[in-house]
Amino acid sequence: GNSVTQMEGPVTLSEEAFLTINCTYTATGYPSLFWYVQYPGEGLQLLLKATKADDKGSNKGFEATYRKETTSFHLEKGSVQVSDSAVYFCALNFGNEKLTFGTGTRLTIIP
């Protein structure tokens, strides 16, 4: 079946540091890939997505590139802020089917 493996947290960084959160997937075929962010006490917000190989999703300074050859979709940001502290979920699906989520990575940014 489909699965998503995420870098285990928690991750703690200083403000303005470079961020990478690794995500790899296992699936038959070419799924759509997503990063969702969950702020404390809230639901999930779509951060970015990519629907085919070599696509780059980007939003709010975050980027992730769909790498078919390594089945990866790593999340990056060049300079993190305290407001980026949240839990980040990598996910995949096919067409309009249900999402398969990774376990989530808790990110804390220290001023």
Place this chain on the structure above:
Amino acid sequence: GAVVSQHPSWVICKSGTSVKIECRSLDFQATTMFWYRQFPKQSLMLMATSNEGSKATYEQGVEKDKFLINHASLTLSTLTVTSAHPEDSSFYICSARGTGLRNQPQHFGDGTRLSIL
């Protein structure tokens, strides 16, 4: 655009009570809505998928009679936790997907924290 409203955001009730949670798509029509459960510091577990006008499809291990789902319109789905017990305490999150094109993203509500005493 694509706002999903979930209500209530927090509910505390006594054991044995039934609790209804509403999920509304405010500015789009949602053919499909999903209900998730999230335990502290864990990922989301899909409970069921509901399509407007038809019976919900439950994931393996989720009790249909315990978690009643109704998707009566293109903008509203409800989850009722029947005869709730402390072990049902959790964070419940809904999401909605719009009609039309393939690869529509899911839009999530802010969740409902359910505490059963």
